[in-house]
Amino acid sequence: MSKTLFEKIRDREIPAAFVYEDDRCICFKDIGPQAPVHLLVVPKTVIVRINEAVESDESILGHLLLVAAKVARQEGFAEDGFRLVINNGPHGGEAVPHLHVHVLAGRQLEWPPG
Numbered sequence: 001m002s003k004t005l006f007e008k009i010r011d012r013e014i015p016a017a018f019v020y021e022d023d024r025c026i027c028f029k030d031i032g033p034q035a036p037v038h039l040l041v042v043p044k045t046v047i048v049r050i051n052e053a054v055e056s057d058e059s060i061l062g063h064l065l066l067v068a069a070k071v072a073r074q075e076g077f078a079e080d081g082f083r084l085v086i087n088n089g090p091h092g093g094e095a096v097p098h099l100h101v102h103v104l105a106g107r108q109l110e111w112p113p114g
């Protein structure tokens, strides 16, 4: 199986601006930011998309959310607020089939999203 884009970033085969890493996930700046702060929190082990997650993924899925909040505090935008997004499938706007949590912050975000 060939590596996903985010596995290549995990393995430093493709450069990225890392802001956090632990034994289970990485967090780095999105290359095409949709807000002044746009980070991706990505599990080191591939889950293709949330619709394909299984019971045994429960712990890592919770970990990704806790890391997103930890990074928000670490980077100093937690108090102003932020948004977490997981895109799933064509209508969800998913482009990279390796589950990731978008962390968006740094401006007033609109609702509903486009």
Ligand code: 5GP
Pocket (backbone or CB within 6 Å): 005, 014, 016, 017, 028, 029, 030, 031, 032, 033, 086, 087, 093, 094, 095, 096, 097
């Ligand atoms: P999706 O649309 O799958 O939810 O999000 C994929 C995200 O990955 C997009 O926001 C896109 O800008 C980001 N992305 C795609 N290629 C790269 C890359 O090579 N480096 C980084 N840092 N982000 C990428």
